[in-house]
Amino acid sequence: DQQVKQxxxxxxxxxxxxxxxxxxxxxxxxxxFLWYKKYPAEGPTFLISISSIKDKNEDGRFTVxxxxxxxxxxLHIVPxxxxxxxxxxxxxxVGGSQGNLIFGKGTKLSVKP
Amino acid sequence: SAVISQKPxxxxxxxxxxxxxxxxxxxxxxxxxxxxxxxxQSLTLIATANQGSEATYESGFVIDKFxxxxxxxxxxxxxxxxxxxxxxxxxxxxxxxxxxxxxYFGPGxxxxxx
Numbered sequence: 001d002q003q004v005k006q007x008x009x010x011x012x013x014x015x016x017x018x019x020x021x022x023x024x025x026x027x028x029x030x031x032x033f034l035w036y037k038k039y040p041a042e043g044p045t046f047l048i049s050i051s052s053i054k055d056k057n058e059d060g061r062f063t064v065x066x067x068x069x070x071x072x073x074x075l076h077i078v079p080x081x082x083x084x085x086x087x088x089x090x091x092x093x094v095g096g097s098q099g100n101l102i103f104g105k106g107t108k109l110s111v112k113p
Numbered sequence: 114s115a116v117i118s119q120k121p122x123x124x125x126x127x128x129x130x131x132x133x134x135x136x137x138x139x140x141x142x143x144x145x146x147x148x149x150x151x152x153x154q155s156l157t158l159i160a161t162a163n164q165g166s167e168a169t170y171e172s173g174f175v176i177d178k179f180x181x182x183x184x185x186x187x188x189x190x191x192x193x194x195x196x197x198x199x200x201x202x203x204x205x206x207x208x209x210x211x212x213x214x215x216x217y218f219g220p221g222x223x224x225x226x227x
Contacts, residue, residue: 004155034215043117043205043218044156089156100171101216103155 003027004092006104013111019077021107023090026071032093034101035064035075037086044089048075080111115140115208117219125225126196133192134222136206141186144209146216147179151202159204162189196226 005024013019023033031052036044050057050064050073057064063076077084090104116139126132136145147159159179160170168181182190193200203223207216 002155036218041122041220043207043220046215046217049215091156100158100161101156103157105153105155 002104003030004090004102004104006088006090006107008107009105010108010110013080013109015082015111015113016079019075019080019084019109019111021075021077021088021090021109023073023075023104024071025073025092027092027094028068028071030092030094030102033064033066033073034091034093035062036089036091036103037084038089038106039086047088077109080109082111082113085109085111115142115210115217117206117208117217119204119206119219119222121222122220123223123225125227128197128226130196131192131194132196132224133190134204134206134224136189136191136219138187138208142208142210143186145183145189146207146209147181147189147191148205148207148218149202150205150221156205159191193224196224198226200224201226 003026034049035047037047038044048059048062050066055066066073087106087108089106091101118137120135145162148156150156158171159174160168162168162181162183164183164186180192203221205221207218
């Protein structure tokens, strides 16, 4: 049973518009969430994270929102750029700093010029 | 951040053989992790390898199938033993950092078993 779910395998947006990637989780004990970006033939690259005690974290064009009551988080990219085209993975940390990351299956974002 | 390299980047192997994947980090790190990403699936943790102790394996993964070495703070190997086509995956190593807790990943090794 998947504890971290990314229900949209792909998303296509126009350059300059907002990209919204969604992630749902089932375990209320998760205490940290992370987003990774992955280009083909490369390893995942850390993008942004959020602690479970917060509901928003912003870093430049990237903002992550956390809704604990709904067990839902989302990554907003605005404005979207063609270089943002990649697979985005949502991950949850359980067990504190020595814990494990549990990943979703990823969403492939395509930003069209 | 850390710069992580893996060897080989890809390989095609025959059923029943073994492959050892190397992971090299440009700085000393305590925690190293090995993941597998099967086609169309998420990244799944195989084991955690801390220098000076035995690797800790996740449910569904065993040492006989995936032996791991961690001889020092910058290097680790993962061996995929007695391979079958179901072992065809991307294998990635990563390193842990102090909080906030992020992991940095190597480029991965794409393994195809025929």
